[in-house]
Amino acid sequence: MGGEETATSKAPRTERGKRTLRKLLDAAAAEFGERGYHEASISGITQRAGAALGTFYTYFDSKEQVFRALVDDMGHLTRQHIAERVPGNVDRLTAERLGLEAFIDFVREHKDLYRIVMEAQFVAEDAYLNYYKVFAAAYTRNLAQAAEKGEIRPGHEEERAWALIGMSVFLGMRYAVWSSDKTAKEVADAAAELITFGLSPLARGGGGA
Amino acid sequence: MGGEETATSKAPRTERGKRTLRKLLDAAAAEFGERGYHEASISGITQRAGAALGTFYTYFDSKEQVFRALVDDMGHLTRQHIAERVPGNVDRLTAERLGLEAFIDFVREHKDLYRIVMEAQFVAEDAYLNYYKVFAAAYTRNLAQAAEKGEIRPGHEEERAWALIGMSVFLGMRYAVWSSDKTAKEVADAAAELITFGLSPLARGGGGA
Numbered sequence: 576m577g578g579e580e581t582a583t584s585k586a587p588r589t590e591r592g593k594r595t596l597r598k599l600l601d602a603a604a605a606e607f608g609e610r611g612y613h614e615a616s617i618s619g620i621t622q623r624a625g626a627a628l629g630t631f632y633t634y635f636d637s638k639e640q641v642f643r644a645l646v647d648d649m650g651h652l653t654r655q656h657i658a659e660r661v662p663g664n665v666d667r668l669t670a671e672r673l674g675l676e677a678f679i680d681f682v683r684e685h686k687d688l689y690r691i692v693m694e695a696q697f698v699a700e701d702a703y704l705n706y707y708k709v710f711a712a713a714y715t716r717n718l719a720q721a722a723e724k725g726e727i728r729p730g731h732e733e734e735r736a737w738a739l740i741g742m743s744v745f746l747g748m749r750y751a752v753w754s755s756d757k758t759a760k761e762v763a764d765a766a767a768e769l770i771t772f773g774l775s776p777l778a779r780g781g782g783g784a
Numbered sequence: 785m786g787g788e789e790t791a792t793s794k795a796p797r798t799e800r801g802k803r804t805l806r807k808l809l810d811a812a813a814a815e816f817g818e819r820g821y822h823e824a825s826i827s828g829i830t831q832r833a834g835a836a837l838g839t840f841y842t843y844f845d846s847k848e849q850v851f852r853a854l855v856d857d858m859g860h861l862t863r864q865h866i867a868e869r870v871p872g873n874v875d876r877l878t879a880e881r882l883g884l885e886a887f888i889d890f891v892r893e894h895k896d897l898y899r900i901v902m903e904a905q906f907v908a909e910d911a912y913l914n915y916y917k918v919f920a921a922a923y924t925r926n927l928a929q930a931a932e933k934g935e936i937r938p939g940h941e942e943e944r945a946w947a948l949i950g951m952s953v954f955l956g957m958r959y960a961v962w963s964s965d966k967t968a969k970e971v972a973d974a975a976a977e978l979i980t981f982g983l984s985p986l987a988r989g990g991g992g993a
Binding site: 611613667668671690693694696697704707711718725726727728730731734735737738739740741742743744745746748749750753757761762765766768769770771772773774775776778 | 820822876877880899902903905906913916920927934935936937939940943944946947948949950951952953954955957958959962966971974975977978979980981982983984985987
């Protein structure tokens with residue numbers, strides 16, 4: 576567990592180099608996702624990528640380094656996918672609903688994501704921590720901005736960010752990785768209703784005293 | 785990955801046997817928690833427990849079997865600890881708050897819990913799945929009963945159960961395993977406020993139009 580290694584120490588500068596790096600990362604996602612970190616091998620990655628072993632070492636120094644790069648990459652891909660599906664001009668509560676639906680769809684297409692990010696905890700704990708810290712910091716800022724605009728109730732932004740991330744992760748695990756017995760929209764609608772109104776019987780004028 | 789093994793195939797019948805089993809499970813939690821599944825060894829467990837190797841095999845057939853038993857055991861311990869801290873006569877929303885506070889306190893005392901339960905995903909995926917399914921089924925029932933009593937708004941009990949579990953797990957990870965920079969009560973109060981009222985600016989008569 577090097578700790579100090581940076582995932583992008585050999586970042587490609589040409590378009591061709593970027594395409595090769597992309598092919599290696601996709602192959603690594605398949606290799607780690609299918610075989611797990613301990614069983615995965617660099618030769619398994621290069622075989623899947625149809626690349627020579629030397630090509631691998633042009634971009635990475637070790638199995639651990641490509642694994643760390645992959646955890647970072649998964650974070651970027653997830654955020655990018657969600658950003659594409661959530662228009663910039665919607666209010667925070669709508670963004671929560673659309674973002675969760677996009678996330679569940681994304682996980683259904685990238686089930687290996689979960690294995691890799693969660694296995695990171697045991698292989699490169701700092702990468703795992705960083706993966707969620709980056710998410711949580713952005714989320715906290717978004718919530719604080721929304722509160723300033725009056726779109727949501729202010730307060731406890733950091734705790735709420737972690738709570739909402741945990742919610743998404745577990746809904747993704749249950750309804751995207753393990754089973755797809757409900758549509759992403761059904762799950763996102765149910766969660767958005769909880770996020771918006773909570774469980775109080777008094778919300779939305781329904782039930783209660 | 786045996787899959788068909790049952791964790792309790794050699795359940796002790798005497799009080800002394802139960803104490804020995806407890807000692808072995810506590811030692812296994814320490815061994816797996818510190819060294820991870822792959823590095824952990826049966827001799828490491830028996831050394832920590834101050835027990836002979838033969839004693840281990842009186843209760844378990846393999847490293848995998850004691851690991852599975854441990855995941856089950858962690859589930860029992862967690863539920864028991866929460867049950868002790870949440871009186872049976874409180875309404876659901878109060879139970880959510882007290883339960884989360886108890887959970888965070890529990891995780892602070894059992895940080896290895898997280899490593900073990902999460903590593904289970906890569907060692908004994910069925911044990912991991914079962915761990916959360918048992919939690920979610922009980923949670924879903926509790927929410928449905930609370931809705932019947934009018935304590936919470938009815939609907940989407942299953943999705944809500946998974947959302948609330950994910951919330952607890954991530955709050956536990958952030959505020960109990962990684963850092964204790966806030967008290968369990970502060971975190972539980974913030975989360976309970978979210979669970980009760982959601983993010984809507986209109987809840988509690990505050991903010992909004």
